[in-house]
Amino acid sequence: MYRKQVRRRRAIMALLIVAALVLLSTRFSESDGGPLHSMQRAVASVFGPLEEGATRALKPARDLINWFSETFQARGQNSDLEAEVQHLRNQLVRAKGAQGENRQLRKLLRLDRRGTLAGYTPVTARVIGRSPTVWYSTVTIDKGSGTDVKINDPVVDGDGLVGRITDVTHGTAEVTLITDNRSAVSARALPNGPEGVAEPEIGDSTNLLLDFIDRSEAIHEGQLVVTAGWSNGGISSAFPPGIPIGEVSDATVGEQETYQRVHLRPFADLRDLEFVQVATGGPKRPGVAQ
Amino acid sequence: MIITLRSAVRIALIVLASVVLQISFFSYLSFFGTTPDIMPLVVITLGLLGGALVGAVCGFAAGLVLDSALLQTLGVWSLVLLTVGYLAGRYREGTDISNSLVPPLLIGALTMAAAAGFAAIQLMLGVRTPVSLLVLREIVVQGLLATLLAIPLYPLIRRVLRPAIVDDFEARRARSPITRSASRAGRTRGRRMRRSVGVSRS
Numbered sequence: 141m142y143r144k145q146v147r148r149r150r151a152i153m154a155l156l157i158v159a160a161l162v163l164l165s166t167r168f169s170e171s172d173g174g175p176l177h178s179m180q181r182a183v184a185s186v187f188g189p190l191e192e193g194a195t196r197a198l199k200p201a202r203d204l205i206n207w208f209s210e211t212f213q214a215r216g217q218n219s220d221l222e223a224e225v226q227h228l229r230n231q232l233v234r235a236k237g238a239q240g241e242n243r244q245l246r247k248l249l250r251l252d253r254r255g256t257l258a259g260y261t262p263v264t265a266r267v268i269g270r271s272p273t274v275w276y277s278t279v280t281i282d283k284g285s286g287t288d289v290k291i292n293d294p295v296v297d298g299d300g301l302v303g304r305i306t307d308v309t310h311g312t313a314e315v316t317l318i319t320d321n322r323s324a325v326s327a328r329a330l331p332n333g334p335e336g337v338a339e340p341e342i343g344d345s346t347n348l349l350l351d352f353i354d355r356s357e358a359i360h361e362g363q364l365v366v367t368a369g370w371s372n373g374g375i376s377s378a379f380p381p382g383i384p385i386g387e388v389s390d391a392t393v394g395e396q397e398t399y400q401r402v403h404l405r406p407f408a409d410l411r412d413l414e415f416v417q418v419a420t421g422g423p424k425r426p427g428v429a430q
Numbered sequence: 431m432i433i434t435l436r437s438a439v440r441i442a443l444i445v446l447a448s449v450v451l452q453i454s455f456f457s458y459l460s461f462f463g464t465t466p467d468i469m470p471l472v473v474i475t476l477g478l479l480g481g482a483l484v485g486a487v488c489g490f491a492a493g494l495v496l497d498s499a500l501l502q503t504l505g506v507w508s509l510v511l512l513t514v515g516y517l518a519g520r521y522r523e524g525t526d527i528s529n530s531l532v533p534p535l536l537i538g539a540l541t542m543a544a545a546a547g548f549a550a551i552q553l554m555l556g557v558r559t560p561v562s563l564l565v566l567r568e569i570v571v572q573g574l575l576a577t578l579l580a581i582p583l584y585p586l587i588r589r590v591l592r593p594a595i596v597d598d599f600e601a602r603r604a605r606s607p608i609t610r611s612a613s614r615a616g617r618t619r620g621r622r623m624r625r626s627v628g629v630s631r632s
Binding site: 149152153156157159160161162163164165166167168176179180181183184187190191194195198201202205206209268269270271272273274275276278280306307314321322324339340341342343344347349411412 | 449450451452453454455456457458459460461465466467469482483486487490493494495497498499500501502503504505506508509512516545548549552555557558559560561562563564565567568
């Protein structure tokens with residue numbers, strides 16, 4: 141009797157492991173319109189309203205817990221900040237001189253978002269769910285194909301680039317953030333700095349790496365980095381040029397390296413997104429599927 | 431655990447509520463730069479209360495729902511959660527949990543194993559970008575957060591499933607004012623039930 145139960149338990153366990161592996165490999169091999177993708181979208185559509193309701197209802201509790209967490213962190217940062225104030229005072233003197241120059245550059249580069257996303261129809265969406273693991277930096281928003289949101293539409297918030305749409309149901313959409321391991325954004329340092337690819341460093345959501353910057357190129361801390369909107373006629377970046385991504389926080393080059401190791405601090409607070417804007421209906425970008 | 435329709439519905443509701451809470455509440459919180467993950471915690475708890483089979487099946491189902499709701503690669507969470515659910519259940523079947531500190535510590539350790547397993551699968555599937563050493567901190571902190579969260583959540587889930595748990599059934603009978611013979615009959619019935627659901631006690 142007991143042996144029979146053990147055999148049954150092992151059989152079920154083996155069946156579940158095989159089922160998980162089959163799901164895993166089928167999900168990778170099938171097209172976007174395949175049965176597993178459709179099933180996932182159906183489940184996501186059912187969960188959409190539940191997530192939205194729970195997100196709204198639990199916001200006060202979330203804010204309260206985050207307030208405690210931030211206060212705790214702030215106490216630890218206090219002593220660091222005192223030392224930083226001294227350092228910043230010295231920098232302020234130099235910054236005054238750069239201020240006038242900066243104003244002129246901003247005018248020149250027209251960084252305002254209306255100019256950058258001209259030709260797009262912005263759709264404001266609420267973030268209703270997010271992945272719990274650092275391996276998938278994705279969020280779910282409450283707008284989908286019903287409001288003309290399409291795959292590969294750029295997503296921004298008030299501070300800068302957030303990511304792009306990677307899956308859509310009728311009422312929800314998945315946004316893959318720029319800190320996800322599948323993300324790579326062609327980027328350009330301002331004012332006339334080099335172009336590279338902004339990609340994440342998994343595990344550190346407050347840091348991006350600007351790769352493929354030649355060691356001879358001049359790039360320094362504090363430089364603004366925007367999307368390059370790269371295109372060669374046949375294929376192109378999913379993002380239009382000029383969307384702010386972040387600023388250079390560190391640039392180092394190793395002895396035997398061809399490229400510099402440039403770190404960026406993203407402008408958008410990707411761990412605390414509440415509302416985002418999806419740029420829909422923009423001009424067709426060659427090679428970008430929609 | 432005695433699996434009846436009522437207890438199965440309760441377990442399903444616990445799993446679904448956990449997925450919604452994880453996506454809409456816990457994923458927004460940040461402690462020491464890490465997001466708490468209650469899904470391994472819930473599955474391990476179900477494994478500890480219901481045994482290996484319950485833990486594995488709940489882990490598979492919870493992973494499937496989580497991956498589907500977040501439109502992520504299907505099967506990764508299922509594989510990780512069914513493994514930790516099964517391991518928790520096997521521990522429960524081989525060992526009597528007498529110390530109340532054991533479940534939170536076990537949940538913390540297995541959550542760490544789940545986070546490490548998830549990372550290993552992702553690396554095997556291929557990651558194109560650099561991986562920061564902060565991933566290790568993420569794994570450790572997730573284990574610690576799971577230990578802390580298990581202190582209130584383990585008794586809560588146990589309370590919700592209490593009518594189906596064999597040990598609690600016996601304890602309730604032992605507390606009731608019954609005769610010695612009736613008590614003996616109850617123990618016999620308890621043994622029969624344990625044998626019928628495949629739960630052994632050392």
